[in-house]
Amino acid sequence: MTTIRKSDERGHANHGWLNTYHTFSFASYYDSKHMGFGPLRVINEDRVSPGKGFGSHGHDNMEILTYVLSGALAHKDSMGNVETLEANDLQRITAGTGIVHSEFNGSTTDPVHFLQIWIEPAEYHLTPGYEQLSLTESEKLGKLRLVASPEGGNGTLKIHQDARVFIGQVENSKQLDHQLAPGRKAWVHVIRGAASVNGQPLTAGDAASVTAESSIAIAGADPTSEILLFDLA
Numbered sequence: 001m002t003t004i005r006k007s008d009e010r011g012h013a014n015h016g017w018l019n020t021y022h023t024f025s026f027a028s029y030y031d032s033k034h035m036g037f038g039p040l041r042v043i044n045e046d047r048v049s050p051g052k053g054f055g056s057h058g059h060d061n062m063e064i065l066t067y068v069l070s071g072a073l074a075h076k077d078s079m080g081n082v083e084t085l086e087a088n089d090l091q092r093i094t095a096g097t098g099i100v101h102s103e104f105n106g107s108t109t110d111p112v113h114f115l116q117i118w119i120e121p122a123e124y125h126l127t128p129g130y131e132q133l134s135l136t137e138s139e140k141l142g143k144l145r146l147v148a149s150p151e152g153g154n155g156t157l158k159i160h161q162d163a164r165v166f167i168g169q170v171e172n173s174k175q176l177d178h179q180l181a182p183g184r185k186a187w188v189h190v191i192r193g194a195a196s197v198n199g200q201p202l203t204a205g206d207a208a209s210v211t212a213e214s215s216i217a218i219a220g221a222d223p224t225s226e227i228l229l230f231d232l233a
Contacts, residue, residue, distance in 0.1 A: 001212055002198040005034070007205025010045075017052035021045040023189070023207060037187045037209055038232040039161050042118035045205065047111050048073075053104030059095040061126075063119040063159045065148060066091040066103075067167070067228075069191065071112030077101035081130050085114075088135040090147055092157040096126035115191070115228070121160040131157045135167065144168040144176055144218075144229060162233040170195050170220035170227060178216040178229060186210040186231050188218065193225030 011022035011029025022029045023043035024036050036042075041062070048054075053074070066073070066085065073085045077093070078100040085091055093099060105112040133155065139145050148165035152158025159165070170176045180186060188197050189207040196219045197208040210216050218227055 001210070002200055003209045003211075004200055004202065005207040005209065007203065010205065017049045019047040021205065036120075037230075038185060039120040039122075039163055040117070040187055040230050040232060041120050042116065043189060043207075044116045045113075046116060047113050048103075048105045049111055050105055050107045050109055054102060056100050056102045058098060058100045059093070060098040061121060061124045062095045063121050063161060064093040064095060065117040065119070065157070065159070065165065066093075067115045067117070069113045069115065071105065071110050071114075072107060073112050073114055074104045074106045075101065077130065079128055079130055083132060085132070088137070090133045090135065090157060092129075092131045092133075092148060092159060094121070094126055094129040094160060096121075096128040099128045117165075119159060119161050119163055122162065123160060126160055133157055137169070140167055140169045140226070142169065142171055142174065142176075144178055144227070164231040166227075166229040166231070167191075168218075168227050168229070170218050170225050172220045172223045172225070174220050176218045176227070178218070178231070180210070180214055180216065180231065182214075184231060184233060185212075186216055186229060188216065188230075189228040191226040191228055193220070193222035195220050195222070195225045195227060
């Protein structure tokens with residue numbers, strides 16, 4: 001079964017410096033029907049104004065993935081990491097027993113646009129950890145590129161959950177296929193452009209949950225289409 005979650009059904013808040021959309025319940029947005037999907041707990045789409053950002057704040061017992069779509073995001077944390085993530089960069093933080101970090105748009109002219117994803121770990125109170133990965137356009141074009149998995153390594157971020165995360169660009173009038181093992185489910189989020197998932201049309205910000213299916217067909221309907229796919233236990 002493929003069930004659509006439209007972009008305009010997401011939670012939304014505009015704080016002036018931050019324009020944010022919440023796929024699942026988060027902060028002041030609460031929807032008992034959309035608390036998460038399996039271990040996938042948060043997909044927030046954030047746009048932060050120049051010179052603004054999130055001050056130091058804490059997290060624990062969560063796998064946090066950040067994917068920068070445009071602009072640059074300055075990051076600093078209590079593990080000693082000081083980085084600037086640019087477009088096509090991904091970051092993984094294992095919050096574990098607790099971390100403090102800040103995220104800031106250091107540009108005085110350009111906004112930063114990124115996705116922040118939270119996945120509940122299979123085990124709590126892990127040692128905090130950090131990884132970063134840079135993608136190229138060619139790595140994503142015409143394929144679903146594995147970017148996070150329980151195994152990690154080989155250009156893949158390690159997450160402490162039975163979940164695999166893929167990013168891909170599906171060309172117009174072409175198709176990407178993904179096989180689901182028995183008992184697994186998927187969440188497909190359209191980052192930009194337009195595509196169909198198992199024959200159902202989606203545009204940027206839309207998503208589809210896929211359950212009790214053996215495969216997923218993602219057909220491109222726009223030259224700029226980019227897809228985020230979570231394969232979950």
